[in-house]
Amino acid sequence: MNSSAITPHVLRFIGLVAVQSLLLNQMSGSIGAYFNVLLYPLFILFLPLQMAAPYLILLGFAVGITVDMFVPSWGIHASAGAFSGFARGLALLPFAPKGGFSSKDPIFSPALMGWQTFLQGTSLFIAMHLLWYFSFSYFSHMFMLEIVKKTAAAWALTMIFVALYTAMFNPKK
Amino acid sequence: MGKLLQLLLRNGGFVTFLVVEVISFAIMVNFNTRQGEIWANTTGIFGGRALEKRQMASDYFNLYERADSLAHIIDSLQLRLSNARQVQIPVQDTFFLVSYDSLSRNDSILRKTVRPLFQSLTAKVVKNSVSSANNWMIINRGTSDGVKTDMAVLSPEGIVGIVRHVSPHFSLVMSVLHQQAKISVSLPMQKNAFGSLTWDGGDPTMMTLRYIPQHFVVKENEPVVTSGYSLMFPQGHPVGKVSGNPKSDPENPYFLEIKVKLNQDMSTVRDVSIVQNLFQSELDSLQLKVKTNEQ
Numbered sequence: 001m002n003s004s005a006i007t008p009h010v011l012r013f014i015g016l017v018a019v020q021s022l023l024l025n026q027m028s029g030s031i032g033a034y035f036n037v038l039l040y041p042l043f044i045l046f047l048p049l050q051m052a053a054p055y056l057i058l059l060g061f062a063v064g065i066t067v068d069m070f071v072p073s074w075g076i077h078a079s080a081g082a083f084s085g086f087a088r089g090l091a092l093l094p095f096a097p098k099g100g101f102s103s104k105d106p107i108f109s110p111a112l113m114g115w116q117t118f119l120q121g122t123s124l125f126i127a128m129h130l131l132w133y134f135s136f137s138y139f140s141h142m143f144m145l146e147i148v149k150k151t152a153a154a155w156a157l158t159m160i161f162v163a164l165y166t167a168m169f170n171p172k173k
Numbered sequence: 174m175g176k177l178l179q180l181l182l183r184n185g186g187f188v189t190f191l192v193v194e195v196i197s198f199a200i201m202v203n204f205n206t207r208q209g210e211i212w213a214n215t216t217g218i219f220g221g222r223a224l225e226k227r228q229m230a231s232d233y234f235n236l237y238e239r240a241d242s243l244a245h246i247i248d249s250l251q252l253r254l255s256n257a258r259q260v261q262i263p264v265q266d267t268f269f270l271v272s273y274d275s276l277s278r279n280d281s282i283l284r285k286t287v288r289p290l291f292q293s294l295t296a297k298v299v300k301n302s303v304s305s306a307n308n309w310m311i312i313n314r315g316t317s318d319g320v321k322t323d324m325a326v327l328s329p330e331g332i333v334g335i336v337r338h339v340s341p342h343f344s345l346v347m348s349v350l351h352q353q354a355k356i357s358v359s360l361p362m363q364k365n366a367f368g369s370l371t372w373d374g375g376d377p378t379m380m381t382l383r384y385i386p387q388h389f390v391v392k393e394n395e396p397v398v399t400s401g402y403s404l405m406f407p408q409g410h411p412v413g414k415v416s417g418n419p420k421s422d423p424e425n426p427y428f429l430e431i432k433v434k435l436n437q438d439m440s441t442v443r444d445v446s447i448v449q450n451l452f453q454s455e456l457d458s459l460q461l462k463v464k465t466n467e468q
Binding site: 058065 | 185186187188189190193194196197198199200201203204205207208211212
């Protein structure tokens with residue numbers, strides 16, 4: 001991977017972490033407990049489709065722990081990020097073209113997959129991430145109902161922001 | 174060996190995932206209060222019963238030693254009882270001031286004047302740690318025995334900790350060797366000047382006493398006892414001895430920084446008593462009034 005291929009990912013990392021910690025987390029603090037938007041998983045989603053799982057997991061951990069530093073919620077976003085890195089392959093598998101993703105498909109984006117496939121795959125990916133995040137945030141099965149309610153609310157809100165972000169930047173690599 | 178390596182390489186993603194999750198989990202329970210407390214509580218509930226069984230077995234083999242330690246406990250209690258008998262409590266009568274021996278007489282005026290302030294319950298330590306930055310222990314008494322949070326835990330020799338979480342049969346005790354533990358203590362040889370005792374980590378036998386004003390001339394080996402101002406710990410319970418010569422506190426030059434050697438070796442504590450202040454809720458509501466008046 002040469003430097004021009006890395007640049008969009010680095011920019012996405014910085015941009016999404018900044019938006020997450022300086023804007024979305026602050027909004028959640030002032031609007032209410034059910035207003036949770038986690039946009040930074042998009043960094044993991046938009047990593048190259050051909051990237052090997054260990055790198056995805058380590059980069060997921062890296063973006064998560066960076067977000068953790070701003071909250072601070074040591075390790076919770078990091079754990080969810082690593083999980084999303086691990087689970088991305090599984091979440092996107094049903095939406096892969098016949099014969100799997102090829103090197104012609106650099107990333108999972110609407111420009112390359114079409115909006116419908118993109119939104120379906122992303123919904124599953126984001127739902128998995130949120131469920132993991134809230135489970136570890138509450139850290140006890142006693143709050144099962146609360147975890148499910150928060151995940152559902154956060155999923156609906158996050159998907160709106162995901163669609164807005166993707167329409168605005170239309171990432172192709 | 175070659176096959177194992179191949180397996181690791183083929184499942185590289187899963188292995189990396191496990192390793193990274195274990196690291197995240199360790200960070201989570203060590204740096205977040207909520208996750209840390211739930212984790213300590215959960216391991217306590219599941220581990221408590223097994224540990225109690227193991228403790229029963231090892232107790233049997235240590236009976237000789239334990240009989241010895243119980244003899245010491247009885248001895249120290251007898252000493253305190255005889256001390257208590259010496260206390261002369263003046264009772265204001267309508268016409269004149271009289272003194273009654275507090276335990277030998279039992280008339281109605283005296284009963285009104287001398288109220289028991291604390292009641293206690295014995296317990297055994299089933300899990301303990303002294304090596305972490307923040308130490309916890311589990312004792313074999315819980316809500317079914319009347320234990321509530323914020324009760325003090327003492328041993329005959331010294332102070333042990335404060336109850337922080339309770340389950341039906343066990344309690345999680347924040348050890349005095351926890352960075353958040355602050356205990357109000359006093360120096361009986363310095364007109365009961367009082368300060369705050371905290372643990373700065375490291376040596377589990379030493380704690381630091383702060384906020385004793387500079388004009389007190391504190392000497393080595395002076396006794397340190399509980400002040401009773403924290404309301405959880407009864408007044409005058411032994412804590413430790415002053416170790417070395419006090420220095421001035423670098424963060425607060427008007428006060429001394431005094432090293433205190435604990436009487437109770439926290440790594441060998443077994444028999445403890447849980448102490449309840451019978452007027453805790455009354456005192457709490459009075460303290461709340463102080464706060465509301467200041468706002």
